[in-house]
Amino acid sequence: MRNILVTGGSRGIGLAIARRLAASGDYNVVAVARRESGELAAAIREAQRCLHFRACDLAATDAIPAFAKSVRDKFGAIYGLVNNAGIGTDGLLATMSNSQIEALIRLNVLSPIILTKYVARHMMADGVGRIVNISSIVASTGYSGLSVYAASKAAVTGFTRSLAREVGKVGITVNAIAPGFIDTELTSSLDDQGRRRITGRSALRRLPEADDVASMVEYLLGEGGRNITGTVLTVDAGNTA
Amino acid sequence: MSVKSKIFSAMKQIAEEQKVALPPLEDDLPLNDTGFDSLALAILVARLEDELGIDPFTVAEDAAFPSTLGEFVRAYENVPA
Numbered sequence: 150m151r152n153i154l155v156t157g158g159s160r161g162i163g164l165a166i167a168r169r170l171a172a173s174g175d176y177n178v179v180a181v182a183r184r185e186s187g188e189l190a191a192a193i194r195e196a197q198r199c200l201h202f203r204a205c206d207l208a209a210t211d212a213i214p215a216f217a218k219s220v221r222d223k224f225g226a227i228y229g230l231v232n233n234a235g236i237g238t239d240g241l242l243a244t245m246s247n248s249q250i251e252a253l254i255r256l257n258v259l260s261p262i263i264l265t266k267y268v269a270r271h272m273m274a275d276g277v278g279r280i281v282n283i284s285s286i287v288a289s290t291g292y293s294g295l296s297v298y299a300a301s302k303a304a305v306t307g308f309t310r311s312l313a314r315e316v317g318k319v320g321i322t323v324n325a326i327a328p329g330f331i332d333t334e335l336t337s338s339l340d341d342q343g344r345r346r347i348t349g350r351s352a353l354r355r356l357p358e359a360d361d362v363a364s365m366v367e368y369l370l371g372e373g374g375r376n377i378t379g380t381v382l383t384v385d386a387g388n389t390a
Numbered sequence: 391m392s393v394k395s396k397i398f399s400a401m402k403q404i405a406e407e408q409k410v411a412l413p414p415l416e417d418d419l420p421l422n423d424t425g426f427d428s429l430a431l432a433i434l435v436a437r438l439e440d441e442l443g444i445d446p447f448t449v450a451e452d453a454a455f456p457s458t459l460g461e462f463v464r465a466y467e468n469v470p471a
């Protein structure tokens with residue numbers, strides 16, 4: 150079974166991805182987060198040895214090389230990497246603290262780039278691999294209060310396109326998914342009125358769900374994704390249509 | 391097998407996979423003249439990390455990539471495994 154590393158796999162979108170991939174029977178999934186949530190522990194029990202948890206604070210980028218190695222040593226070659234862990238600190242730029250800005254860019258940009266480096270080089274040596282980066286529609290639209298977050302998500306799409314060019318000839322695909330607003334802990338600060346406004350602006354008059362993103366990840370990792378690379382796939386119930 | 395011969399055999403294998411004609415491997419051969427492009431070199435470093443358990447180029451802070459084959463081999467020989 151192919152090993153898939155899913156960062157931020159303890160809740161929200163990452164947990165939905167980990168669950169779906171483990172349930173498919175095709176993958177052995179390693180979910181990464183700082184702590185194992187109750188939900189993830191339950192999913193691991195249910196998945197019967199296809200789903201595992203590994204603790205890692207990805208913001209501590211110096212520890213990433215050793216972490217990537219430990220996962221390989223334990224589980225073997227990594228076929229798929231899903232860079233999903235992220236934070237969504239909001240606030241007006243003018244009043245955001247510099248340390249908040251740095252923390253956001255660190256976890257959302259620096260961490261996935263460095264983790265990808267240490268995973269992709271072995272994919273290169275193996276001549277096979279799939280990388281999926283979770284961006285956001287905010288990378289290409291605009292939302293007041295999310296300028297730094299949006300910058301981090303736009304960085305992810307730029308990274309995706311150029312890396313796809315770099316590693317394409319050794320058989321690795323690299324894509325990004327841009328979800329619209331999804332109800333998770335990350336978005337819990339948005340009130341009902343804001344939620345209704347986003348729903349009303351979406352073509353399908355509803356919000357996408359975490360599992361919709363998980364389906365897209367499953368597609369990109371599977372046979373259907375073999376000729377898709379360097380692109381950004383939007384999952385937003387038509388919010389940006 | 392010595393570190394050097396492990397490196398040479400990894401290079402020969404990658405050359406075969408990437409359809410590169412390797413010149414005779416000597417210490418003063420510039421890496422640029424091996425026929426390996428940057429991607430092939432990256433694959434080499436990754437394979438060697440698997441085989442030898444070390445990657446001398448990301449450990450070092452001032453990681454200047456070597457310019458000859460001899461320097462490349464020494465970078466591996468000098469790392470305490």
Ligand SMILES: NC(=O)c1ccc[n+]([C@@H]2O[C@H](COP(=O)([O-])OP(=O)(O)OC[C@H]3O[C@@H](n4cnc5c(N)ncnc54)[C@H](OP(=O)(O)O)[C@@H]3O)[C@@H](O)[C@H]2O)c1
Pocket residue numbers: 156157158159160161162163181182183184185205206207208209232233234235236237256283284285286327328329330331332333334335336
């Ligand atoms: N929700 C949305 O509307 C939406 C829309 C577009 C894009 N996205 C993107 O989708 C991704 C997942 O978002 P989500 O809504 O599912 O968020 P979430 O529910 O807050 O989950 C975030 C995940 O990341 C992990 N994480 C946070 N900090 C970490 C660290 N320092 N090291 C390792 N793991 C860490 C968390 O686990 P721990 O806290 O235990 O570490 C958790 O598993 C993010 O990249 C986000 O930007 C979300």
